Amino acid sequence: MLSSSKNILPLALVLVLVVLVLFLNRREPVPPPEEPPVVAPPALSILGEMPDWQRLEIYQDTIRRADFERLLGDVFTTGSAWRSYIRIGGNEAVFHTGLPAPDDVFTLRFAKPGKEAPVPRRWKVGAELPPAPDGRPLDGLHIALDPGHIGGEWAKIEARWLLVGDGPPVKEGEMTLLVARLLKPQLEAFGARVSLVRKSNEPVTPLRPDSLMDLAADSADGQATDASLRKLAERLFYRTAEIRARADIVNREIQPDLVLCLHFNADAWGDPANPQLVPESHFHILVNGGYTEEEVMLADQRFAMLEKLLSRTHDEEAAVGETVADVFVAQASLPPYCYPPDSANVRQVNGHPCLWARNLLANRLYNCPVLFLEPYVMNSMPDLPRMQAGDYEGLREINGKMQPSIFREYAGALADGLAEHYTRVRSNRKGNGEAGP
Numbered sequence: 001m002l003s004s005s006k007n008i009l010p011l012a013l014v015l016v017l018v019v020l021v022l023f024l025n026r027r028e029p030v031p032p033p034e035e036p037p038v039v040a041p042p043a044l045s046i047l048g049e050m051p052d053w054q055r056l057e058i059y060q061d062t063i064r065r066a067d068f069e070r071l072l073g074d075v076f077t078t079g080s081a082w083r084s085y086i087r088i089g090g091n092e093a094v095f096h097t098g099l100p101a102p103d104d105v106f107t108l109r110f111a112k113p114g115k116e117a118p119v120p121r122r123w124k125v126g127a128e129l130p131p132a133p134d135g136r137p138l139d140g141l142h143i144a145l146d147p148g149h150i151g152g153e154w155a156k157i158e159a160r161w162l163l164v165g166d167g168p169p170v171k172e173g174e175m176t177l178l179v180a181r182l183l184k185p186q187l188e189a190f191g192a193r194v195s196l197v198r199k200s201n202e203p204v205t206p207l208r209p210d211s212l213m214d215l216a217a218d219s220a221d222g223q224a225t226d227a228s229l230r231k232l233a234e235r236l237f238y239r240t241a242e243i244r245a246r247a248d249i250v251n252r253e254i255q256p257d258l259v260l261c262l263h264f265n266a267d268a269w270g271d272p273a274n275p276q277l278v279p280e281s282h283f284h285i286l287v288n289g290g291y292t293e294e295e296v297m298l299a300d301q302r303f304a305m306l307e308k309l310l311s312r313t314h315d316e317e318a319a320v321g322e323t324v325a326d327v328f329v330a331q332a333s334l335p336p337y338c339y340p341p342d343s344a345n346v347r348q349v350n351g352h353p354c355l356w357a358r359n360l361l362a363n364r365l366y367n368c369p370v371l372f373l374e375p376y377v378m379n380s381m382p383d384l385p386r387m388q389a390g391d392y393e394g395l396r397e398i399n400g401k402m403q404p405s406i407f408r409e410y411a412g413a414l415a416d417g418l419a420e421h422y423t424r425v426r427s428n429r430k431g432n433g434e435a436g437p
């Protein structure tokens with residue numbers, strides 16, 4: 001036994017040495033030969049356009065790194081997927097454009113503290129307006145009113161139609177136009193110039209569901225049925241094409257200082273001809289922000305998010321929105337609407353109970369501050385009878401209480417909220433001795 005183990009020992013040592021040498025000289029597996037790079041088109045939203053990243057050139061040296069990081073992390077994004085597309089360095093941020101090299105990145109230089117270049121914008125900041133003439137706090141402002149949805153014969157297709165009992169059908173698109181018509185003269189009396197984005201219960205876009213069937217077929221999966229393709233074409237019509245057409249009007253024709261998107265909120269109602277009613281009404285205002293991980297991955301949405309951030313609409317939206325919300329909930333006695341804490345597509349703004357950031361097509365595409373109003377709940381017991389009652393002067397007994405027309409309450413509260421905000425910021429300016437253009 002001993003002699004045989006003596007013979008084996010040097011052999012085992014040699015074997016260990018050989019394995020050791022092989023181990024130390026091991027190579028990484030040879031990678032397969034590289035495929036020639038395939039230039040994939042950037043992922044875009046449906047009907048989205050390839051962004052022109054050079055448009056961000058005007059924002060060089062306008063924002064400090066700390067402000068950029070705050071807005072990006074606290075307002076405009078909800079997750080961390082943006083880190084794959086936006087790299088923040090000490091003096092600059094690098095954005096992935098989704099385009100082939102050499103245009104695959106855009107570099108934005110941060111401003112040195114105290115040396116920020118002025119932010120180029122064609123809308124007016126409230127706090128920079130000269131003091132207002134007496135009783136005209138909105139003097140010099142151009143406000144666009146965007147009555148949400150379409151109404152009329154389109155109300156059922158856009159699923160903003162409900163019928164309860166013997167009452168008339170309630171159509172959001174018609175109610176929002178009514179509010180816009182009531183609001184316009186009130187804002188004008190406060191000195192504003194006012195434009196309506198939509199003036200009738202007809203679509204602004206020339207496209208119709210029929211003309212979008214091919215696009216629906218292209219963007220649907222293999223299992224789509226005729227009925228589901230029709231639904232998709234309808235959604236592309238009222239949700240996508242219609243809002244993009246309105247954005248063209250806002251950005252090319254009206255070019256306002258502020259857009260108010262007028263809506264009525266609703267909770268899930270099931271069958272519109274026999275809707276489920278809920279006991280509570282509520283109120284909130286949306287501003288742009290809260291881009292989800294999927295949205296940041298799309299080149300057009302990533303670009304729009306950065307353009308919004310850099311054009312500094314957010315601070316203006318938050319400032320106007322907070323006062324409008326405070327005045328609205330006080331006048332209409334509405335409780336705030338609170339999103340569930342785990343919502344992946346929303347950020348609360350400045351801790352205000354009624355102010356939330358979400359990425360909607362309208363507040364993303366309109367190139368100026370946008371307040372997206374969501375007061376009242378169409379299928380709620382307190383609000384529905386007021387909507388069914390239609391517009392009227394004075395007070396009427398509804399739900400056992402003497403109440404004004406819900407449409408006049410909406411318009412009045414919104415006008416008063418705006419008047420209060422601009423009165424405050426413009427008189428502050430007077431107090432600072434910085435008056436005058």
Ligand SMILES: [Zn+2]
Pocket residue numbers: 148149172262263264265
């Ligand atoms: Zn709506």
